[in-house]
Amino acid sequence: MAEFEDFLQLDIRVGKIVAAADFPEANKAAYKLKINFGEEIGIKNSSAQITECYTKEDLLNKQILAIVNFPPKQIANFISEVLVLGTYSNEGVVLITPDKKVEIGDKLG
Known part of the structure; x- marks a missing residue:
């Protein structure tokens, strides 16, 4: 079972999606996202499997929550730097x- 201290180790921030592109090289349908987290963190890349519910146009300027302190992960030819949070519906x-x-960059607390 996870402890409260485990949760406190996650740095979850508000970001604004500033670009969304198709990601045909991914094994599962996904977008390549550029997300602005403000001055402290800057713009980060993320691969997100959200194509069933969102178009690229839907995503522009959308505020989201993401974990920004996981290690980068290579997905096909792309480095995903943050984990965008969502629910499976x-x-x-x-x-x-x-x-x-x-404010972009605001921390979940």
Whole structure:
């Protein structure tokens, strides 16, 4: 069972998607995302399997939550630097988003 201290080790931040592109090289349908986390963290790349619920146009300027302190992971020819958070639903992965506009880089706490 996870302990509260395990949760505290995760750095979960609000980011804004600034670019979304198809990722045909991925084994499963995915997008390549560029996400702005503000001055402290900057722009990071992520691969996200969210194509069933979102178009690339839906994603632009969308605020999301992501774990920013996992090690980078190579997926095909792409380095994914952060893990975008979502829930698995019947329709596909649905992103976890703030219900109001907040500052990019804000930390989940």
